[in-house]
Amino acid sequence: MALPVRQQITYWTVATLVLVFSLWWLGNVILPFIMGGAIAYFLDPLADRLEKLGLSRAASTAIIALIAVLVFVVLSLAIVPMLVRQLGQLVALAPDLLRSFQGFLNERFPDLLQNSVVNDTLNSLGNAIKSRGGELAATVLSSAMTVVNIVVFIVVVPVVAFYMLLDWDRMVAKIDAWLPRDHVDTIRQIARDIDRVLSGFVRGQVTVCLVLGTFYAVALMAAGLDFGLLVGSVAGALTFIPYIGAIIGGTLAIGLALFQFWGEWLNIGIVAGIFALGQFLEGNFVTPKLVGDSVGLHPLWLIFALSAFGTLFGFVGMLVAVPVAAVIGVVARFFIDQYLHGALYRGLSAQSLPAETGTGTGAAETSDNES
Secondary structure, three states, X not given: OOOOHHHHHHHHHHHHHHHHHHHHHXXXXXXXXXXXXXXXXXXXXXXXXXXXXXXXXXHHHHHHHXXXXXXXXXXXXXHHHHHHHHHHHHHHHHHHHHHHHHHHHHHHOHHHHOOHHHHHHHHHHHHHHHHHHHHHXXXXXXXXXXXXXXXXXXXXXXXXXXXXXXXXXXXXXXXXHHOOHHXXXXXHHXXXXXXXXXXXXXHHHHHHHHHHHHHHHHHXXXXXXXXXXHHHHHHHHHOOOOOHHHHHHHHHHHHHHHHHOOOOHHHHHHHHHHHHHHHHHHHHHHHHHHOOOOOOOOHHHHHHHHHHHHHHHXXXXXXXXXXXXXXHHHHHHHHXXXXXXXXXXXXXXHHHHHHHHOXXXXXXXXXXXXX
């Protein structure tokens, strides 16, 4: 016999509170499992395709793990050191950039610098960057290593991802067997909708970030921009947040181009054109092809989720923000649909009216009004 609705709501509310408390209390302890699970979820379709080609699940997982190790080695030896070096150079160059900007304002807008507030702000900013710039870069790197934890990423996360990818289908089947029998069809449908949103958005958007980051980095380096790899990587990574990647990456690239190529307007125009082309390709080809329009995650909802979860749960919250936002969106649409088809919205008169009017013209008019 099914449990009363009030008791079911109590159980689901307690389960939700336990999940939220676990995220807040455990924090970085569950970080490797969240990262490993995300990687396994991201790679599961690839493993399924390899299985369709005749490979076993173990062989498919081993091949994916080998490719991942090769990619990690290439990134560690070739790209990451270059990014770190460019970051250090950019921090060291920041005071010169600020002085150049101050000279430009003094030449073009002398009245602006007569404002003591603007002038004092620029001078204070320059002195802070000059005295604290190296320390700032070191702090950023050390803080990132503290949060991410190099040991976790090198050892624990790959191990968790490997075993979760290996047992993914069995875990899904086991969870499916635990579902309450009275609601199994409804929960399965909600789970399929959540998977559609996540697979359409998360997998697609990560691919968009990789494609655009590679495009920006290669194009900016080919254009001769000194920090092209760093700017392209930042723009690609921030593409996950709508509009933010293009705004920050474009502003940074054009600002560096103005400093490096001042007077060479063709080169500056090429840098600006690279970001314009990137946005055109993203909006018309890359995102529609890889993400699609049916995932149901509005950009404002995504930005709010990232901000809220990042504030409440820190770095772990940023990782789970998009999946949780997708789940909330799917569940909210489900309950809205139930509400629109229920007595609370339609009213008792809408349910009793067809039976009272009987057949004929009155019933037809009622049916037309309801539709």
